Amino acid sequence: MTKSKRIALLTSGGDAPGMNAAIRGVVLACEKHDVQVYGYLQGYNGLIDDNYCLLTSDDVAQIVHLGGTILKSARCPQMCDDDGLKQAATNLMKSKIDALIVIGGDGSFNGLLALKRFWPGQMLGLPGTIDNDLDNTDYTIGFSTAINTALDAIDKIRDTAQAFDRVFAIELMGRHSGHLTFNTGIASGAEHIMSFENTNVSDTDKTLSELAQEINVIKQKRNRSYVIVVAENLWPGGVQTLATQLKQSHNIDCTVCVLGHIQRGGNPDAKDRVMATRMGVAAVQAVLLGETDKMVGEVNQEMVLVPLKTAIQQTKAVNSHLVEMQSTILKG
Amino acid sequence: MTKSKRIALLTSGGDAPGMNAAIRGVVLACEKHDVQVYGYLQGYNGLIDDNYCLLTSDDVAQIVHLGGTILKSARCPQMCDDDGLKQAATNLMKSKIDALIVIGGDGSFNGLLALKRFWPGQMLGLPGTIDNDLDNTDYTIGFSTAINTALDAIDKIRDTAQAFDRVFAIELMGRHSGHLTFNTGIASGAEHIMSFENTNVSDTDKTLSELAQEINVIKQKRNRSYVIVVAENLWPGGVQTLATQLKQSHNIDCTVCVLGHIQRGGNPDAKDRVMATRMGVAAVQAVLLGETDKMVGEVNQEMVLVPLKTAIQQTKAVNSHLVEMQSTILKG
Amino acid sequence: MTKSKRIALLTSGGDAPGMNAAIRGVVLACEKHDVQVYGYLQGYNGLIDDNYCLLTSDDVAQIVHLGGTILKSARCPQMCDDDGLKQAATNLMKSKIDALIVIGGDGSFNGLLALKRFWPGQMLGLPGTIDNDLDNTDYTIGFSTAINTALDAIDKIRDTAQAFDRVFAIELMGRHSGHLTFNTGIASGAEHIMSFENTNVSDTDKTLSELAQEINVIKQKRNRSYVIVVAENLWPGGVQTLATQLKQSHNIDCTVCVLGHIQRGGNPDAKDRVMATRMGVAAVQAVLLGETDKMVGEVNQEMVLVPLKTAIQQTKAVNSHLVEMQSTILKG
């Protein structure tokens, strides 16, 4: 029995919890609409190497709760030159693919736009990144889970910090945006948040002095723990350098933790599973409606379609009320 | 040193994860604005019995992550008659309270409106209930955590269901609304969701027959697990009766789980902590702006003020796209 | 390439977290020793129906952390009559199986002993049950995880109990032994533990009166929460009847929770994974040494072999020092 339409699906860029839920959403929606899903493996490499498997509802019956991605992901340098792009286009055409759905971040969407020069099919993107740095969607797949994972880690560290009345500096992921840092910082009751939105790194001496002063004020009032959460890629030399400087310039002991890759994995939370499922279904519906070059986003709890170009044009800003609340009410 | 203003704070109704984060938000905001917080204990009983403690930032320094409520909660039948209300009003006036902030559900807000007849101070409500059944706010405090707790439980049950290819019927909380059931059901990949929004209980025989037929279709295609999530207060006789009927009328074995009170407790997740913190801070800012008879809500990630009466006028509906997606794409 | 030996493997009885780790241990050990593993599906039904798959290290590469059992489990009434047993024996002989390893509880081991009358191969059992009710092994696979799952649930319920100063009665699994109840009760700081080892159910009125008195003593000293953990199959009518009786005879409000099947599932904890892995490996080594009719157990952190008959002869008693400590030091 031949299907009426063929959709190619791949996951690309850093993995994010909820990608599997999105894959399941795509596959279930396709099955109801008589569409065949080609799952390409290891990101764009699957397109280049013509490495795919046909996906049915049986394949996705027990994956909604799994972290990672059953389609795997990988860097794909060949998508940066025309030869690679042509090869990908050739394979898509050979398999008579009507539409390509990519779950990933801005790099992945740039890949889609590049491929457009050589392949005329429909293209849809789903925002899959723990960084939440895509515009025109309230949330990206994996963001909510990553916050909760980081939060759980900081809750644990707080136990030790409290036992020793100690200063901790904890580095969070987020690439070049502060969504993860701000939300985790506020949720954990961190005494200080250092992120792109509120931290001057052009004069680190001044920033450091102000931080040291705040720590000393707190410590003089009452001995207690003090947790600083720091966005990766913010402080020159990273959180280890920050701690060394606090000791050398201000004689403040500061223990360092880099949470690292635990923030990417783990079973997705409910928010990520529900949203990813909806996005997967919405992407298929968009394909059937003839849409292309769009990202499926969630705005105010509803699915929306936005041009891929718009989504990656700029990094979405952290809610300014969060930033302000932190500095005026919650700090210290 | 006397404070410029006095705010009374209490938690009422069923406890919800994040109530402590809201308490902390209120107290920290008050401290910055030179307002004294009177924490009344055990819900409205504290007002009747004049049982309170003064709260400072030290009291809330390590509570943002705790489930339950440090101010405790309790039923308070005396708030249902005028004598009790007058007593509460007398105590508020005796302590020269300017404003009363109550964290709770619709019953708690009705208490506020009743008290209004005897006490002229400002009144603010924060939506604190795992049921998410208050209108004019996207989320209530505790809802997100309760979904994740229920989801974690269903993930565990799925292990056994898969091992035995068994049918499970799992009853979730939610009082008379299906928010918890729908979100948990979709996130868990439940094969069937039975909630107020999509289930006909006026003809249980017909509903049962359709369910049995769906189960049999699935089972014939391939032996596998089948999870039904059921909203409490929906099925006559509850989930145990549902299972008995499935066996008696359709010879389908169905194991029953009532998740119960585990859904109320536990450390709040990041969403509940951040939102509750914001709501606590926003309530204090509203008081300082002279607002009264309002609930602080969150709409599209921003704090809003809505009349208390509006918030409890009707139960917020479950997102209709979720309901539709479940029945057209995800079911079975 | 033919393997030197063939081992059949199945999981039977209630699933328990760690069964997959044991399966992996068996398969990895077999691969190193050039033994072919036949994984029979759905417990003894796989033997009856000759339903198996050949297992290699690739099949078990990513299962050590999974709850449930990839070989599935099921009741198998046919193992209770000679026809079924003969059928199983015939299939084992047809596939030239040298040894059969069964992961399960006492019912599963009785199946092994029954099969012995018709099949001459080697037989090894691994203790897989959350009840820890097998003798001659300190722990059974799944027990440690089940305690932690129940504990996590009670921690959550404690939040609500504390918020309302309420009495809760929580029913735990364990079949007819109190291992799960006692360990979870002590770990959770339960005010009262009702289990086979310490509770007189021949005179429920007297037991109830003593309990009521203890609750009242505590409540008079200071209002606070009171958690009772109750072993399933202990109290006539179960925990719901207990609560009704407390109300009717002693006017004590008591909220009920039955934790149910969440206690069976979930990712196994480290103890269960390490022990199950060791047991799986030890079972294969025992087969290669010509052992039969033995259960692999863990005693004082070392693997031991005990006759299957001995293991199921009597239910292992709960450590008497735990029982005594609870009644003399911890209660109330």
Next chain:
Amino acid sequence: MTKSKRIALLTSGGDAPGMNAAIRGVVLACEKHDVQVYGYLQGYNGLIDDNYCLLTSDDVAQIVHLGGTILKSARCPQMCDDDGLKQAATNLMKSKIDALIVIGGDGSFNGLLALKRFWPGQMLGLPGTIDNDLDNTDYTIGFSTAINTALDAIDKIRDTAQAFDRVFAIELMGRHSGHLTFNTGIASGAEHIMSFENTNVSDTDKTLSELAQEINVIKQKRNRSYVIVVAENLWPGGVQTLATQLKQSHNIDCTVCVLGHIQRGGNPDAKDRVMATRMGVAAVQAVLLGETDKMVGEVNQEMVLVPLKTAIQQTKAVNSHLVEMQSTILKG
């Protein structure tokens, strides 16, 4: 009402989950036996500064589940010279303390033995360290929880490792012993464990070559993830250097994670709570029996008393069967 006896209690050294359960055990046992508990704060500093609080059952009613230590901990250099020790002894005598119970690791026990020269009271130690490196006890308080915390982190990292078929090197705590590394490594199904018991660091080039060869063999057979767990203080330059060397000498990409302080905190698991409770109770009973200079240990699930000197004489070895199983059956 004066108590018959006075026990001083403190926690010292690195905090470990379960210390609070031990504190509760001590206090509850003391209350039953009419003993007054003096809780000294911040480790031995409390003795030097005469900083203590009297502890009753109310103080420990809700702490059994908490990580960290309510008595706090801290380094105390003054315990290294006679003046400090004399000061501590003076304060103990001033308060007429009969016995001192210290929860901590080998450094803490050395403090006890040093204090012995100046103070004649009874001394008991409880093994509190996540490293499990004390002899004559099967487990130390916090060890079980730390394994599970590290395991949960590695499970998350495995999601990403699988998605990218990537090599990860993950550094675990444990000071100079491999208990944490071996148990976590086996439980997580790590392809390679590098610990003191099985790794030659005198010839790092050779060790590295062998590791690289193993990785390449696995990768040639089938593309997949490869997780290496590494004990802290093992590899010269740490896990970051290991990764750099793998790249430079063998062109193998290896991502690094240092789990760090998340391994110390978090709610204790059931094992740690039950054992810590028993140890706390046993310590009080030992004091009442006139015992001194002993550590309370757990051997084969029973409480034992061992001379403090013996406990710290040597580091307990990792179970040799675990080490052997890893190298012969599980590796790769």
